[in-house]
Amino acid sequence: MNKEKDHDKEVPILIDHKQYKLESPTTGIALYAFAGISGGGYDLYRESKGPGDDEFIGNDGAEIVLHPGDHFYTAQNSLNPGGFYVKKPPQMTTRSRNLYRQ
Numbered sequence: 001m002n003k004e005k006d007h008d009k010e011v012p013i014l015i016d017h018k019q020y021k022l023e024s025p026t027t028g029i030a031l032y033a034f035a036g037i038s039g040g041g042y043d044l045y046r047e048s049k050g051p052g053d054d055e056f057i058g059n060d061g062a063e064i065v066l067h068p069g070d071h072f073y074t075a076q077n078s079l080n081p082g083g084f085y086v087k088k089p090p091q092m093t094t095r096s097r098n099l100y101r102q
Helices: 028-035 094-101
Strands: 009-015 018-024 042-046 055-057 071-076
Touching: 009 028, 018 028, 028 042, 028 055, 028 071
Parallel strands: 009 071
Antiparallel strands: 009 018, 042 055, 042 071
16 A cells, blocks of 8 residues: 655745645755745744644754645844834814813
8 A cells, every 4th residue: 555655745835925846854944945034034934733832943954844725924133022012192173272272
């Protein structure tokens, strides 16, 4: 009996909503190349199926087993998840200034 192996076959995946077929297993270096991440500034993640954290993919030679339909995405590595944005108050019109003074 000849069973199909999970290794060394092309697997359909998505990277930033673009479809690719890559051989599995692959490496982080190959995934970064397909994602077009040549320089620093961006990291690659595999979406988790469920409530867990997404998996960070290092730009190295570590073996990564792909599964059909895996979704990967890029994100800036300088994001500040706990940061906040201070919204500038709107400009006051003459009418709003007069109402404020009363």
